[in-house]
Amino acid sequence: MIEFYLDPDSGVAPYLQIVRQVRQAIRLGMLRKGDQLPTVKEVVASLAINPNTVLKAYKELEHAGLAAGRQGIGTFVTAGSPEPVVEPRAHGALRGELERWIAKARRAGFDDESLDALFRDCLRSARAKEEGIA
Amino acid sequence: MNAVLEAHGLGKRYGRRWALADCDLTIPASRVVGLVGPNGAGKSTLLQLSVGLLTPSSGEVAVLGGTPAAKLGKIGFVAQDAPVYAGMTVADHLRIAAWANDGFDLEGARARVEQLDLPARQRAGRLSGGQRAQLALTLALAKKPKFLLLDEPVASLDPLARREFLQLLMAAVVEDDISVILSSHLIADLERACDYLVVLAGSHVQVAGPIDELVATHHRLTGPRQRGGQPLPSGQELVTESHTDVQSTLVVRHDTPILDPAWTVSVVSLEDLVLAYIARDKDTRGKREAQDPPSTPSARNLKVAS
Amino acid sequence: MIRVSYWQFRLPLYIALAGLVVVAAAAGETGPSLAHLYDTTVGACKPADGNCRAALRLFNADDVLLRAIVQTLSLGLPAIIGMFWGAPLVARELETGTFRLAWTQSRSRLTWFAGKLAVVGLSALAVQGLLSLAFTWWWSPVGRANPTQFSPAQFGTFGVAPLGYVLFALALGIAVGTVFRRTLPAMAVTLVGFIGTRLAVIFWVRPHFAAAVRSVVSLNQSSSIGVGFSDNGQMALRFFPPDLPNAWLLSSTVTNAAGQQPAGSVLAQQCPSLIQHQAENQPFNSCVATLSKTFHDTLLYQPASRYWPFQWAELGSFAALAAVLVVFTAWRLRRQ
16 A cells, blocks of 8 residues: 655645655556555544545546545545656657747847746746646 | 634733734634644634633634533643643543543543553653643543644644644544644644644734635735835735845735736745735734834734835 | 542542541540549549649649640641642642643533532541541540630630631632632641631630620639739739639729729728738738728629530631632632
8 A cells, every 4th residue: 555755845735745646656556556545544644634635635636537436435546557648749849849949048148047047937837827826 | 604613803801911802713614723823922812712711801702603611512622731630640631531521432532542652550740741742632532522622732742742643633633523723833833734724913813714725815926126005906915025126025815816927926835824924914013003002902904005 | 520529639638537547546545544644633633632733733744745736736737728728729720730621621610619629628627527526535634624615725626616717728728729829829828817817716706706794703702812013113913813614704804893903002002011911811811801892803704604606606607708718719710
């Protein structure tokens, strides 16, 4: 049975940390289709976290098609295979766009470091939008 | 709506000083509430008013829909530093608690005590701080309460004791569906367990609400230095701000999405959110004290001019 | 809450019972020999033989220390109970913060208080009552030999009055502890308050439980008469009032019909021969006979028959004070 941990300083919401740990476990083959995830009570008692956090995580996993709850018994893994890989054609198109964008930025005077800072800032904002803003 | 705690205009005064003032709170059931604020903010006072250890100087408080005295059998309380009778053994504490409460789960309490490795014959005065806290929590839980109030339960505990205490607490919460309010001056202690937050500072409630909602409606805006005094769009409320010569940082509460491209929007951690409200209270009080001397509490002015 | 209070109080109670057993054993050991001593001295003397004074002296000289211990214990026990059982009752809980545990169980504060009061109060009454019983039994030969049971020094030591004292001391300790919130200062204040109240009652209240009996007696009946000289060389006579066994003499004043006390000049006038022949009986007796024509002794006293009514009145007064203090404490606790 998988054992969860929580990193309070990671900046990632606790429920997402649980989701990611399940995803990782599935990807690495530690969790297979049909395996049972720890009950809400077990997770709460070992991590001392709010039960809603666990419920939210499990709901998210259900939403993503990775797990399913069975009334009165528990939550079980439904997808054993790793997640679908990014489409290879999308890969090439994105790469081309990125190269054109870098050229544009160079013309505007951006060096490697400022390019890096701008990219990381945008990624952070995008993530914030994904994760929270109404 | 069934609220476990309802306060209207609740206040407690000692001489001229109001330890708690103008407290209006409605806390819904089935939550784990974190009551956070600096020392002396009124957290202990609020909790003690809610269990009937203090009588209000103004306003009223209701728990589980009734007065604290009426609902004493259904609420559990652990005071700061978990007071126990130093001369009595752990087993004695369980015994007299069973006599002093109807519906006390003595067997369950004994099982828990054994599970926690608390020596039953040991005098409570010889227990460590963590063990005392666990004993006090066991006594409170064995009452089978619907609402549990804990006053700084982990403040003086080492990290391991703190974790063990919270584990004991959360296991019981999930098993018996208990509503909890626990106070601390460090949000970090409570963050993992709580889903509802009440911030107390300067004897007043600063903000209260489900943590999900608070985190979703508060963000940090950073951008180039603003001249200041510019009002924010409606639906947005400034909590706190700071400026350097080139940069401005605001913490803002908003009901509508923030669309202004001039700002970089980022997430505010719960700790920073709490600190922002504490800072705002300090600012407001400082400005008010500069204008007139402290007397009775007045209504808060929420829009702060910079 | 009685069970709870008993369980928390059981150690002091056991100690007190153990002490009681020790005292009872000691009393049982020494009591019979004291009674025997009485029987062989004062009990056996015949006034006609004139040896009763000597017998009394012999009896009274025996084991003075033990008698002093008995009196001290009997007088002191209420104060000790008030300080050690009363003062900490509420104060200890307030001091250590355990009231935050005790008052958030399912019972109200007043229920909690009533339980404690019942257990400690009944224990105090039992301990004091049994002790008083033992001491009163032990003391009875002394009381027969020296009938002074109504005197202020002895009145509060035996009988039922100590039950009132212990209730009062306990209630006082509890009330003071509730107000002061600290055990040690409360103990000190309880002791002072208890002693003060006892003295106040002895001097200002007890004499008025019933109107004193006024009796005028001839000087010839004085139990003894003494001669002395005042500072300015004047001769003075002192008249000791007649013996009123087991009664409480409040005052004895020698006056003439007009209410004046005999001045030194009067004495010199009426008893001229006394100045030169002080030591001789004849001038002495004739002087007294002369003076008794104009002077008499006015006694104010409570007769011996009133001893038990006074005991009950004393018990009732202190019990009433205790009740007031208990009500006050209950009010204070609610108000917290």
